[in-house]
Amino acid sequence: MSKKFLSGNEAFAEGIRLARPQVISAYPITPQTIVVERLSEMVEDGSLKAEYVHVESEHSAMSCAIGASAAGARAFTATSSQGLLYMAECLYYASGGRFPIVMMNADRSTALPWNIYGDQRDSLSQLDSGWIQSYAENAQEALDLALMSYRIAEDKRVSTPYMANLDGFILTHTYETVDIPEREQADRFLPPYETDNRIDLENPKNMAFSAGPDTNYIFKYKEHEGILASREVIKETEKAFAGIFGREYTGLTENYRTEDAEYIIVTLGSIAGLCRETADKLRESGIKVGVVRIRYMRPFPNEEIAEALKNAKAYAVLEKDISFGNEGTVFTNVNSALKKAGVDVKGYNFIGGLGGRNISAGDIEKIYSDIAEGTDSVNFIGIGGTGNGK
Amino acid sequence: MKEIIWLGRGGQGAFTAAKLLGAAYTIDSDGKYALAFPSFGPERRGAPVRAFTKLDTKPVADRSQTEKADYIVILDDTLYSPQLRELLKEEGSIIVNSKNAIDGVRVFDAEGIATQFRLPTVNTVMFGLLIGLSGVVTQDNAEEAIKGYMPEKIQERNVNALLRAVQEVAE
Numbered sequence: 001m002s003k004k005f006l007s008g009n010e011a012f013a014e015g016i017r018l019a020r021p022q023v024i025s026a027y028p029i030t031p032q033t034i035v036v037e038r039l040s041e042m043v044e045d046g047s048l049k050a051e052y053v054h055v056e057s058e059h060s061a062m063s064c065a066i067g068a069s070a071a072g073a074r075a076f077t078a079t080s081s082q083g084l085l086y087m088a089e090c091l092y093y094a095s096g097g098r099f100p101i102v103m104m105n106a107d108r109s110t111a112l113p114w115n116i117y118g119d120q121r122d123s124l125s126q127l128d129s130g131w132i133q134s135y136a137e138n139a140q141e142a143l144d145l146a147l148m149s150y151r152i153a154e155d156k157r158v159s160t161p162y163m164a165n166l167d168g169f170i171l172t173h174t175y176e177t178v179d180i181p182e183r184e185q186a187d188r189f190l191p192p193y194e195t196d197n198r199i200d201l202e203n204p205k206n207m208a209f210s211a212g213p214d215t216n217y218i219f220k221y222k223e224h225e226g227i228l229a230s231r232e233v234i235k236e237t238e239k240a241f242a243g244i245f246g247r248e249y250t251g252l253t254e255n256y257r258t259e260d261a262e263y264i265i266v267t268l269g270s271i272a273g274l275c276r277e278t279a280d281k282l283r284e285s286g287i288k289v290g291v292v293r294i295r296y297m298r299p300f301p302n303e304e305i306a307e308a309l310k311n312a313k314a315y316a317v318l319e320k321d322i323s324f325g326n327e328g329t330v331f332t333n334v335n336s337a338l339k340k341a342g343v344d345v346k347g348y349n350f351i352g353g354l355g356g357r358n359i360s361a362g363d364i365e366k367i368y369s370d371i372a373e374g375t376d377s378v379n380f381i382g383i384g385g386t387g388n389g390k
Numbered sequence: 391m392k393e394i395i396w397l398g399r400g401g402q403g404a405f406t407a408a409k410l411l412g413a414a415y416t417i418d419s420d421g422k423y424a425l426a427f428p429s430f431g432p433e434r435r436g437a438p439v440r441a442f443t444k445l446d447t448k449p450v451a452d453r454s455q456t457e458k459a460d461y462i463v464i465l466d467d468t469l470y471s472p473q474l475r476e477l478l479k480e481e482g483s484i485i486v487n488s489k490n491a492i493d494g495v496r497v498f499d500a501e502g503i504a505t506q507f508r509l510p511t512v513n514t515v516m517f518g519l520l521i522g523l524s525g526v527v528t529q530d531n532a533e534e535a536i537k538g539y540m541p542e543k544i545q546e547r548n549v550n551a552l553l554r555a556v557q558e559v560a561e
Contacts, residue, residue, distance in 0.1 A: 005413035005424070005539065031430075117430060138449075169430035170453050175409050176425050177416040273451025356430065358454055 002180050008171040011139035011178045012104055012164070013038035015146025017048045018186035021076035021102070022193075023068035025053045025061040030116045031168040032080040032106040039076075050076075058083035062090035062103075069099035070207060072198035074150060077101070080168060081108035081122045088126060094161045095130025095223060097208050098197055100153035101161040103131075104146070107269070107320075108168040109355045117356020118168030119320035120269065124297070124329045130223055132162045132230055133297040135268040139176050142166050144247060147181070151190050151237045157229040159197065167270040167320075169356065181245055189244050231299050252301035254293040257283065258308045261290030263368050266305065266334055267318040268294040271359055275318070278364040289368050300333055306341030309334075314346045314371040318364075320353035327378045346374075352381035392526055393456040395477060396441040396516075398465035400434050403513030406540075407463070408441035410517055414527040414535035415445045425450045438469055445526060461485060461524060463516050470495070485519055487512050496523065498558065507551040514548040518555025529556055 376385025398404030412424035467488035487500035
């Protein structure tokens, strides 16, 4: 293990180097660019043996990754924002074809107004595309997820593509100390990709076919089953990861001081750290607060969230997203989890950080006090409530 | 937690200095943590740039821009304004690269030192001045960071400039 001072993008690229993808299709877009730049340097200096394909668009980047995966190769690509939206058509081909591609997405706002800064509206708009979606908090977790992603995606029970999300700039461009595992450890953790779901001249089969009304929905059911199976595989993978690398992760969510918490913020991504610090500060003055960090939006942690929130007096969902005309999508998902579990706790939605706007410690403190007093259903940090249920 | 704000113009290497400080602080100890990040956005030569370094003995969870700094290091004196004091902690101080005295501010002719070592920018000189004044990292760790994170052909000149700057403060 060696320690290095790296950005989130660089750490993720180190994780991908250790995962030995055989094909990388690359189209740069801010704030993802550094990842594909570092990978091209690694291919150039021979420390990563991969076919590096410069493509003409994100649509082609994903098409290329699908082709590579269909040939039995481990494939990687990365994108962000408009790029993710441009390749959206192909996301469904990848998931429907059960190709375990890994893609990094640097979470960034979507136009218009045009903006390169971080929010999560790009990836959350693709929750229904059939991809596993993780959200890292820091550069170390980003590197570790890069390694774990292939093992999860390629598991035969899962066979589902994996989108690893990193908050644009706040995570992708922030430098911190990262432990880089040894090559030998990584190889022990992640064996080479082997699959029957590939073009094989000795054993020809029909791939990427059409299916009519009778069978189509059975394929969709199987696809759903695959992504649900990743719940267990994520746990197993994290256990194996801890065994080799000594770093432990907590599955689909990470709870912080929630056991006896009366007020809980549910959030995702890099803002979770500031939420935990604020929780510590409020705890010192006797206010019982906690944080649930969602690590995976798909598969969604229904049971985990219901369990963490069931004894709270109120919760807030803090997200960098808005589904215009309704509420934040994470809030919708969290509410559904509680309803299914029969948990009746008052919840509020806080939208913030859109287009990269700063969320301060003061903002987080105010969320805790607002939900203790009661507020509108949906609130825009720094602007105000939008009325109950309106 | 110690927080440092770096001010420079695009191309002067303010962010490189912010990174070197973070790398130096964490280079030989497991119990030390740092974050370094620029004011995010498109990079333009000559445009004002801010960079931030946060140093602590526990993981730094707050990734937001520093609101109260221990030190503000300014690579270009045209970027100095008295309002910057609002970004300082009570006991904090401002270090400026300038040939002219500025009231209530530590001023050094960093450009003069950089020129001696044929360096086009003052970032490692300002890093050295900060170390000399604050002791936030050791000279050895700073040297190691330069050797670990700067291109080989400019390492020696930068190390020498840094050491000269540390000495400058001692004098």
